[in-house]
Amino acid sequence: MARRSVFELSRALQFFSDAGFFSICYNSSTSLPLYYQYKANGGLLLHNFINEWFIANVAIKDNVSLVSSPVFCEGKTPRSSLSTATLQCYDELLSLNNGQLPIGVASNGTCVNKCDMKVFEMNRPNEYTECLVQYFVPQKSITDILHRMEIDHLMWWKKMSNSKDFTPVRTEGGNLSSHIVYSSCHGDTTVESIDVSGPHVELANSPYIISSKISADVAVMVLLHDGYSETQINDKVLQKLKFHQRLAPYKLGMMINGEDTRDLTVVADYIKDELRKETILIQTNINSLDSNRLLKVGVPYAISITDSTLKDGKVYLHNMYASVKEEVHVTHIKERLVKYLKSA
Known part of the structure; x- marks a missing residue:
């Protein structure tokens, strides 16, 4: 049944x-x-x-x-x-x-x-x-x-x-x-x-x-x-996908939201280069206000890079399936994400 x-x-x-x-x-x-x-x-x-x-x-x-x-x-x-x-x-x-x-x-x-x-x-x-x-x-x-x-x-x-x-x-x-x-x-x-x-x-x-x-x-x-799941929100239907993390086409979404776009892009490129060493596929150029785009293709994790990242070197790592987030230093992102994906 x-x-x-x-x-x-x-x-x-x-x-x-x-x-x-x-x-x-x-x-x-x-x-x-x-x-x-x-x-x-x-x-x-x-x-x-x-x-x-x-x-x-x-x-x-x-x-x-x-x-x-x-x-x-x-x-x-x-x-x-x-x-x-x-x-x-x-x-x-x-x-x-x-x-x-x-x-x-x-x-x-x-x-x-x-x-x-x-x-x-x-x-x-x-x-x-x-x-x-x-x-x-x-x-x-x-x-x-x-x-x-x-x-x-x-x-x-x-x-x-x-x-x-x-x-x-x-x-x-x-x-x-x-x-x-x-x-x-x-x-x-x-x-x-x-x-x-x-x-x-x-x-x-x-x-x-x-x-x-x-x-x-x-x-x-x-x-x-x-x-696949769908949720009725007012007069709209929110549709999204959730996969086992190792099956997801993309493992990570990269969201940039800040005024200093040039320097934030440099940070994003550093993170992408590090993660690609582990063959982790990334969806990039996602506006932080458009996280639904990640849910539509079943991306399990996302990183949001903001102006504060340039001050303390930290980004938010979001678990898109569990709707939780944590602060992680950019130099530890690869280690943390690889750990999560391997333990799935």
Whole structure:
């Protein structure tokens, strides 16, 4: 059962488009949305999601390797899944692991569907970005590995979201397939499918394969939907987004408000140079009176630089999600912000 407040989906979709996440293509005769293409902020959100998926499924796991493959199979047919590439690496990875199971293989990239993928009344035309993890396991380990995988992946989705409205759903019929489903006021959406197949007798050790498949494009739409909220203020509707800090397209907004614009800009440039050493993306040139612009794209932190900064070297660091602020010296901004982002 969804716990989120009800909002008009078409208004939210238009907001996502206006906020630079995707462009909407409409049917000329019905005026209904047909499909969407990423804009700059949507591309950044997609990139950050894939990066967090990589960390959770490869970087911190034992015996899991990341592999890649060409988009076009044999130079002609575009791939419909990444599983062919993972199977081709099996023998080599098994050898590297001294012939012992389990081993894991992960891959992500563009695949092509025979039909469009639909989520929240929006289609992605044919192509989608797949994130695939496959564990090659002996029969005796299936139940244990599958159970831990379901728990870990469900916890990860809840960590990466705001509403926590993700639930596991086992497929009926006695097999070991399951799904992780996002529930909202606009219905249920499958964000991840976990399947078990085997034994694969054509492979050495006849392993079973536990596969986790995610469409990163569906994930982006779900995260936008999950992070969206609106508040009625008099006759206006305030719309904003909130992401997990590591998913946010931009981590920091820079607000300059003062009379000595030239010197304040020098301070801002110093802070930007320091933060870019940590690859922290910044939205700049934000007027302090226009902080709503940061909320519209889900920026978690902001720095306000004022004339007093030139006297004491301090700026205000705002947590945009919690509506709190603290004074920090400009020489400590990088250390403080990196600490907050890593602890998220």
